[in-house]
Amino acid sequence: xxxxxxxxxxxxxxxVALAIILAVLIFRSRDGGMSVVFLNVGQGDSILIQHGSQxxxxxxxxxxxxxxxxxxxxxxxxxxxxxxxxxxxxDADHIGGLIEIFRAYEIGSVMxxxxxxxxxxxxxxxxxxxxxKSEVIDATHGVKIKFANKxxxxxxxxxxxxxxxxxxxxxxxxxxxxxxxxxxxxxFTGDLPSEQEAEIVSNNIDIRxxxxxxxxHGSKYSSSAxxxxxxxxxxxxxxxxxxxxxxxxxxxxIQRLLKxxxxxxxxxxxxxxxxxxxxxxSRCLLQN
Amino acid sequence: MRSFFEINxxxxxxxxxFSIILLTIFHRNKYAALAAFIxxxxxxxxxxxxxxxxxxxxxxxxxxxxxxAALVIKSSESSFGQNLIIELQQExxxxxxxxxxxxxxxxxxxxxxxxxxxxxxxxxxxxDYRMYMAKxxxxxxxxxxxxxxxxxNKGNIFLSGIFDIRDLLEENIKKVIPSPEEALAGGILFGxxxxxxxxxxxxxxxxxxxxxxxxxxxNVTIIAEYLILLGIALGLWRRQAIWFALFGIVMxxxxxxxxxSAVRAGVMSGILLWAMKNGRLASSENAIILAGAIMLYIxxxxxxxxxxxxxSFLATLxxxxxxxxxxxxxxxxxxxxGISETIALSLSAQIFVLPIIAYNFHMTSLISxxxxxxxxxxxxxxxxxxxxxxxTGFIFAPLSLxxxxxxxxxxxxxxxxxxxxxxxxxxxxxxxKVSVSFVVFYYLILIGVIIRMKKIQECKKQIEKQxxxxxxxxxxxxxGK
Numbered sequence: 001x002x003x004x005x006x007x008x009x010x011x012x013x014x015x016v017a018l019a020i021i022l023a024v025l026i027f028r029s030r031d032g033g034m035s036v037v038f039l040n041v042g043q044g045d046s047i048l049i050q051h052g053s054q055x056x057x058x059x060x061x062x063x064x065x066x067x068x069x070x071x072x073x074x075x076x077x078x079x080x081x082x083x084x085x086x087x088x089x090x091d092a093d094h095i096g097g098l099i100e101i102f103r104a105y106e107i108g109s110v111m112x113x114x115x116x117x118x119x120x121x122x123x124x125x126x127x128x129x130x131x132x133k134s135e136v137i138d139a140t141h142g143v144k145i146k147f148a149n150k151x152x153x154x155x156x157x158x159x160x161x162x163x164x165x166x167x168x169x170x171x172x173x174x175x176x177x178x179x180x181x182x183x184x185x186x187x188f189t190g191d192l193p194s195e196q197e198a199e200i201v202s203n204n205i206d207i208r209x210x211x212x213x214x215x216x217h218g219s220k221y222s223s224s225a226x227x228x229x230x231x232x233x234x235x236x237x238x239x240x241x242x243x244x245x246x247x248x249x250x251x252x253x254i255q256r257l258l259k260x261x262x263x264x265x266x267x268x269x270x271x272x273x274x275x276x277x278x279x280x281x282s283r284c285l286l287q288n
Numbered sequence: 289m290r291s292f293f294e295i296n297x298x299x300x301x302x303x304x305x306f307s308i309i310l311l312t313i314f315h316r317n318k319y320a321a322l323a324a325f326i327x328x329x330x331x332x333x334x335x336x337x338x339x340x341x342x343x344x345x346x347x348x349x350x351x352x353x354x355x356x357a358a359l360v361i362k363s364s365e366s367s368f369g370q371n372l373i374i375e376l377q378q379e380x381x382x383x384x385x386x387x388x389x390x391x392x393x394x395x396x397x398x399x400x401x402x403x404x405x406x407x408x409x410x411x412x413x414x415x416d417y418r419m420y421m422a423k424x425x426x427x428x429x430x431x432x433x434x435x436x437x438x439x440x441n442k443g444n445i446f447l448s449g450i451f452d453i454r455d456l457l458e459e460n461i462k463k464v465i466p467s468p469e470e471a472l473a474g475g476i477l478f479g480x481x482x483x484x485x486x487x488x489x490x491x492x493x494x495x496x497x498x499x500x501x502x503x504x505x506x507n508v509t510i511i512a513e514y515l516i517l518l519g520i521a522l523g524l525w526r527r528q529a530i531w532f533a534l535f536g537i538v539m540x541x542x543x544x545x546x547x548x549s550a551v552r553a554g555v556m557s558g559i560l561l562w563a564m565k566n567g568r569l570a571s572s573e574n575a576i577i578l579a580g581a582i583m584l585y586i587x588x589x590x591x592x593x594x595x596x597x598x599x600s601f602l603a604t605l606x607x608x609x610x611x612x613x614x615x616x617x618x619x620x621x622x623x624x625x626g627i628s629e630t631i632a633l634s635l636s637a638q639i640f641v642l643p644i645i646a647y648n649f650h651m652t653s654l655i656s657x658x659x660x661x662x663x664x665x666x667x668x669x670x671x672x673x674x675x676x677x678x679x680t681g682f683i684f685a686p687l688s689l690x691x692x693x694x695x696x697x698x699x700x701x702x703x704x705x706x707x708x709x710x711x712x713x714x715x716x717x718x719x720x721k722v723s724v725s726f727v728v729f730y731y732l733i734l735i736g737v738i739i740r741m742k743k744i745q746e747c748k749k750q751i752e753k754q755x756x757x758x759x760x761x762x763x764x765x766x767x768g769k
Contacts, residue, residue: 014694017693017694017697018690018693018694021693021697065467065471065483065484065485066485068466068467068468068470068471069467069468069471069485069488071466071467072466072467072468072469072470077465077466077469077693077696078689078693080463080464080689096389099390103459103462103463104462104463104466104467104470120388120390120391121388121389121390123390123391124390124391124392
């Protein structure tokens with residue numbers, strides 16, 4: 001008798017708990033905002049753009065375990081699908097964490113260039129993409145990604161398909177992406193070096209953005225003064241690890257940024273950097 | 289004959305502590321005979337350790353070049369990639385092979401290896417990595433290596449199968465529960481905190497909660513209880529259900545890769561279940577000590593170089609030795625949803641392991657008791673839900689997802705409570721340096737207290753036996769503790 005009552009009670013509690021979870025789900029899915037999160041993944045890049053249950057993940061840092069924990073924190077627990085992953089270029093500090101993601105989440109599509117790498121990390125990731133049957137989209141200038149809320153991301157760079165896919169300098173073919181949402185704009189530059197920044201500037205492409213993720217973790221080979229002037233950001237984000245062995249970010253770059261009068265935010269100092277955009281008509285605000 | 293097994297382990301190295309603790313528990317036996325046995329087992333133990341140490345120090349294979357096929361028999365994550373234990377097919381010798389994170393190697397992979405065997409180096413003065421590996425039977429690492437994978441599934445078919453099942457179960461959990469809850473789920477079910485990030489692992493150790501993600505007697509006992517319930521629900525007789533649970537425990541211990549703690553926990557639960565099946569209820573003290581003695585005889589290095597072994601052995605012993613006292617004088621009077629029981633059990637375990645933790649980790653958690661009280665009652669239900677999530681993942685994915693939401697609640701609670709408590713500055717205190725003599729002194733005092741308590745207990749038991757005809761032990765084991 002006593003056992004039966006126990007079973008009934010636990011069943012009831014389970015149903016109530018499920019109902020509460022469902023209520024929270026419904027409540028949350030009505031929330032029409034958008035968020036851009038620069039994840040603190042140590043020395044590396046990873047950016048999560050999220051609107052409701054739609055997610056784009058740009059790069060994944062180098063540590064899968066850490067990335068999964070970060071995603072668990074920012075993606076609602078019931079959402080087990082990431083619509084799109086963008087690999088800016090095949091360096092370990094950008095793609096290393098992505099392999100683990102495939103084990104935990106369903107990945108809709110993968111956008112990347114044809115750039116190759118000899119590293120085992122890259123090869124394993126390529127195998128996983130094939131095994132999980134994710135759609136592969138080639139990233140070239142003009143490709144657009146549309147969210148349900150009219151937000152739009154556009155590939156700025158590379159301009160055309162890459163010819164020398166085995167080139168040593170993988171940074172030079174970094175995918176550059178611009179996100180527009182109402183009056184707000186974000187520019188994500190991967191590890192793009194100054195030479196290619198100049199290429200973009202000379203092509204007169206509209207890259208003016210409110211928030212710029214500076215290239216290559218603030219290294220001296222990126223973020224030229226001309227490029228910064230063309231982007232005219234009010235905030236810049238440096239995605240960098242604490243006490244990294246590369247000496248990123250470079251002091252000259254910091255000086256250049258300060259001269260522009262921008263706010264500098266660093267993931268090693270601030271942790272995850274979150275911009276919340278309530279709706280299409282309002283400004284995206286930095287959360288802290 | 290009984291006391292022979294109980295005092296068999298090679299006690300020479302880790303002080304007299306262990307032997308004296310054992311001694312107190314069997315103080316009912318004839319002291320003289322006991323003393324003789326201690327001398328005997330001491331010399332036996334010393335000889336065992338001596339001969340094993342000799343092998344480590346000789347390092348006769350250092351510098352030798354090995355070439356040929358090798359089987360991966362174990363693979364684990366490390367901070368820079370993977371640590372593989374490989375078995376050279378020709379020499380039948382095990383080596384450590386450190387490889388990058390990708391590609392991923394697993395049990396049964398066949399490699400073609402060429403490398404030079406070198407003694408394992410201690411990179412960190414704080415941690416004796418050489419002896420840590422030596423206790424696993426690994427004396428050399430593979431340097432200047434060249435390796436490539438030439439085949440897979442070349443291991444024992446039965447082991448491969450059981451490891452594959454574990455991987456699939458873990459995969460099912462990962463698919464529906466977000467991180468870090470997913471990593472905790474894997475930890476409480478299969479043991480291991482490897483899936484948790486450094487920050488969260490640190491939270492766990494600051495609050496003294498690491499034991500819930502380590503395989504211990506505690507979670508094997510929970511599994512055994514669930515298996516018996518399941519057996520009975522399936523319509524088995526109680527005796528058959530116990531057989532069923534025994535089989536389940538063996539499978540479980542193999543599944544998690546046969547770590548020392550799981551083997552010990554499995555053996556203990558096994559002995560208890562066996563005794564229940566035969567209607568002869570052995571005292572749990574005997575079961576633990578017997579398990580410890582056998583394991584030490586097989587691998588004498590565990591005693592000194594396996595902190596996990598020391599901790600789990602002492603914690604379990606602490607619970608078993610002091611629980612009759614608590615049960616009688618405290619819990620009977622203050623039944624508050626089992627919380628007082630949790631307090632009592634956590635406290636007894638902590639009293640027993642405190643000096644070992646302080647000595648090895650230079651810290652001690654002050655908030656541990658509160659953390660245990662808030663977390664432990666939720667662990668069995670989390671384990672059950674996580675297990676159901678993993679199983680239903682094979683059968684019907686939407687059900688697995690719904691269960692995952694249920695499992696997420698307690699897991700979320702556990703992670704966050706632990707995180708909040710780890711934030712208190714006084715959650716744990718650093719201890720500069722604990723001397724060996726302090727440790728010895730502490731255990732001597734502890735033994736004294738236990739002897740006194742046992743004596744008092746004995747008197748009470750006598751009286752109660754006359755009154756109820758039932759002793760505390762029967763009571764305790766029938767509750768499955």
